[in-house]
Amino acid sequence: MKTPDSHEIKRALISVSDKAGIVEFASELEIMGIEIFSTGGTARKLKEAGINVRSVSEITSFPEILGGRVKTLHPAVHAGLLADLGSNDHLSQLEEHQLKSIDLLIVNLYPFEKTLAIENSTHQDLIENIDIGGPTMLRAAAKNYRWTAVVVRPERYSDVLESLKATKTIPESLRVRLAGEVFSDTAYYDSLISGYFNKFNDIAMPDTYAIPMKNELDMRYGENPHQSARLYGNSNSIFNKLHGKALSYNNIMDIDAAAKLVAEFDDKPTVAIIKHTNPCGVGRGNSLAEAYGKAFATDNVSPFGGIITMNNPVDAETAAAIHQIFTEVLIAPGFSEEALEILTKKRDRRLVTVNYDKLKESLTNDVRSVAGGFLVQNTDTYLADESELKTVTERHPSTREMQAMKFAWIVCKHVKSNSIVYTAHDRTLAIGAGQMSRVDSSRIAVEKAKLMGLSLEGSACASDAFFPFPDGLEQAADAGATAVIQPGGSIRDKEVIAAANARGMAMVFTGGRHFRH
Numbered sequence: 001m002k003t004p005d006s007h008e009i010k011r012a013l014i015s016v017s018d019k020a021g022i023v024e025f026a027s028e029l030e031i032m033g034i035e036i037f038s039t040g041g042t043a044r045k046l047k048e049a050g051i052n053v054r055s056v057s058e059i060t061s062f063p064e065i066l067g068g069r070v071k072t073l074h075p076a077v078h079a080g081l082l083a084d085l086g087s088n089d090h091l092s093q094l095e096e097h098q099l100k101s102i103d104l105l106i107v108n109l110y111p112f113e114k115t116l117a118i119e120n121s122t123h124q125d126l127i128e129n130i131d132i133g134g135p136t137m138l139r140a141a142a143k144n145y146r147w148t149a150v151v152v153r154p155e156r157y158s159d160v161l162e163s164l165k166a167t168k169t170i171p172e173s174l175r176v177r178l179a180g181e182v183f184s185d186t187a188y189y190d191s192l193i194s195g196y197f198n199k200f201n202d203i204a205m206p207d208t209y210a211i212p213m214k215n216e217l218d219m220r221y222g223e224n225p226h227q228s229a230r231l232y233g234n235s236n237s238i239f240n241k242l243h244g245k246a247l248s249y250n251n252i253m254d255i256d257a258a259a260k261l262v263a264e265f266d267d268k269p270t271v272a273i274i275k276h277t278n279p280c281g282v283g284r285g286n287s288l289a290e291a292y293g294k295a296f297a298t299d300n301v302s303p304f305g306g307i308i309t310m311n312n313p314v315d316a317e318t319a320a321a322i323h324q325i326f327t328e329v330l331i332a333p334g335f336s337e338e339a340l341e342i343l344t345k346k347r348d349r350r351l352v353t354v355n356y357d358k359l360k361e362s363l364t365n366d367v368r369s370v371a372g373g374f375l376v377q378n379t380d381t382y383l384a385d386e387s388e389l390k391t392v393t394e395r396h397p398s399t400r401e402m403q404a405m406k407f408a409w410i411v412c413k414h415v416k417s418n419s420i421v422y423t424a425h426d427r428t429l430a431i432g433a434g435q436m437s438r439v440d441s442s443r444i445a446v447e448k449a450k451l452m453g454l455s456l457e458g459s460a461c462a463s464d465a466f467f468p469f470p471d472g473l474e475q476a477a478d479a480g481a482t483a484v485i486q487p488g489g490s491i492r493d494k495e496v497i498a499a500a501n502a503r504g505m506a507m508v509f510t511g512g513r514h515f516r517h
Contacts, residue, residue: 002085004146004172009164011080012104013056014046015039015072015134017111018154023049025106025157032164034104039071040064059100072133081105081140085147104160104170105141105150109134109185113192123200130193138182145179146172152182188212204365204378211367222249238358242335243343244350251307251329251350253277258309259331259354260363261414264383265311266356271295274307278434282411283427288318294427296321299452307331311356314339383410384510392488392497397506400425401460401483405508408462409485413514419464420445420472422456422481429454438463438472446479456480465513466490470499477503487513 012034016022019042026036026046036053038046046053056072057063059080064071080102084090094100110131115121141150149170151160156178163170191210198206213232222229229249239255241247247255257277262270265284271291273281280302283294288310296303308322309331316338322330323342329350330343343351363379386402397405403425412421416434420441423429430449432441442461449456457480466489467473473496476484484500488509500507 004086004175006169007085007103007147008168009034009103009149009170011035011037011100011102012106013037013059013072013077013080013102013137014053014106015042015056015137016106016108016154017131017134018108019045021154021157022046022106023051025161026051026053028161029104029164032168034164037102040068069132072137077102077137078140081137081148082144083147084144102141102148105137105148107134107138107150108152108154109138109189112189116192116196126196131189135186135189138186142179142182145175149175150178150182152178152185156181188214205376209374209376217247219249220246238355238362239331240353242351242353243340244329245348247329247350247352250276254307255309255329255331255352257414258307259356259359261411262309262311262331263356263359264410264413270311272309273299273303274309275302275305278416279411279414279428279431280306281428281431284407285426288312288315289321292318292321297452297454298428298431299448303327309354314343316342319343380413380514380516382512383413384512389485389508389510390488391506391508392493393500393505393507395501395504395506397483397508401506402508404460405462405483405485408460409510412462412464413516415464415516417464417515417517419462419514419516420476421462422446422449422459422476422479423462424459429456429459438465438467439475442472442475442479446475449479458482460485462486465515466493467496468492470496473499473505473507474503477505482506484508485510487511489513 012029014026014036015038023046029036030051037056037059038053039056043053043055060074060076062074076099079094079099083094083101085101110129112126112129115125115129138150138152141148159174160170163174191212194210195212212234215230216233217231219229221227231252254274254277258272258274261272261279268284269288269291270284271288272279273295281295281298283291285291285294304326305328307329308327313334313336314332315336319339319342327349329352331352331354333356334353335351343349363381366377366379368375404423407425408421408423411423411428412419415421415431418435418438418441420432420438421428422445430445432445435441435444459481460483461476461481463486466487468490469492473484482505484505484507486509488511490496
């Protein structure tokens with residue numbers, strides 16, 4: 001009795017958009033005496049290479065129509081792909097209708113993804129690059145993998161040829177792997193199309209959620225050595241590593257957090273230093289070197305082994321300052337030749353460029369895995385502007401205090417909750433992150449400022465959520481803060497406002513919080 005492992009490959013159908021390697025592959029099939037059928041542009045390319053190829057119309061007895069939209073959507077093709085050759089009933093029906101099995105299908109899909117990446121692609125361009133016949137054939141062959149071998153990835157051509165040259169067959173163990181790749185690739189393809197239509201129709205939270213992601217980077221391990229890890233993405237080229245050893249899971253987590261913080265600033269040179277996704281210093285200045293000095297002064301211990309992110313290309317002066325300490329990753333829109341000469345002296349230091357425009361465009365939804373599913377929310381891109389801030393104290397903030405509060409509020413948004421941030425108008429002075437109580441976050445910030453020899457006199461204090469009691473505000477006042485920015489909304493707001501008035505502080509409410517878990 002015939003089995004899938006003993007089933008000899010006699011007929012192949014080839015229809016590919018990505019024609020890399022297809023001539024060489026088809027030439028080997030022809031040498032082995034395998035009959036080749038093809039469509040449209042693929043058939044022309046094979047004929048031009050001198051390969052004996054027959055039109056799919058010979059199978060269907062029907063011409064390609066509707067500009068090529070209909071060519072393989074025909075019972076003769078799909079019966080050939082779906083026939084169970086171990087079933088006498090299927091074999092008799094093939095014979096009755098004078099049909100033959102298709103033993104090998106080689107298909108890859110219209111370039112929807114490439115068209116989507118082209119900036120000036122129109123809606124109609126994208127519609128025309130949605131493949132219909134290709135996925136239909138692929139899914140049919142993959143369902144019937146025991147009798148129809150299917151290849152969707154060009155990198156598999158060599159595996160298939162190796163097997164055919166050895167035995168004229170393709171073992172079921174390879175067929176099932178090839179079938180699995182089909183369903184993975186068609187799911188990715190469909191998710192790209194689904195995502196495009198959701199965006200086109202302005203649907204942020206669809207009833208079913210498909211994320212088009214493919215492996216972009218294998219990692220040595222995850223957060224810890226006993227965890228395996230990969231980076232899945234959609235090749236949007238936001239980041240590009242120029243130098244240094246391979247990026248780790250933790251590096252990428254920090255790079256993401258750092259770049260999103262600095263992306264909030266674009267009017268002056270700004271530098272953020274990140275450790276474990278929390279900023280340990282942020283500074284702004286008339287030059288990048290000045291901004292780096294201010295960021296480093298907030299905490300001159302934690303930056304060792306940290307991530308430094310900048311919103312301007314790195315020059316020699318900034319590079320020389322940074323080169324004095326050990327850093328894991330530097331991120332910037334670019335690096336001057338002089339800066340690269342300095343920074344690449346450390347072989348393992350990673351230098352990464354960032355496209356902030358693409359980064360901002362990518363900030364749509366946040367997705368997090370939880371047991372049994374995913375949590376999805378739209379990204380927290382909101383920041384209240386000055387017109388939305390409400391002064392709730394008797395004293396209004398000065399211009400400099402308002403500048404400091406707005407700066408503190410931006411940084412606070414990127415610090416893990418509970419977060420308290422003390423700033424001047426152009427630099428962080430103290431950061432308290434991730435504590436179970438707001439008072440503890442403030443206490444840690446104040447103690448760190450003392451350790452660094454930084455005065456908090458006249459500083460602004462930001463809290464990512466409201467003060468539930470006056471004690472947090474009083475602690476800020478005791479530390480030297482004269483202005484506070486917070487969301488407001490506590491049932492004890494009146495008590496907190498009264499405490500601020502008693503200390504002569506200025507306080508504004510934003511009306512919105514920035515929890516960050």
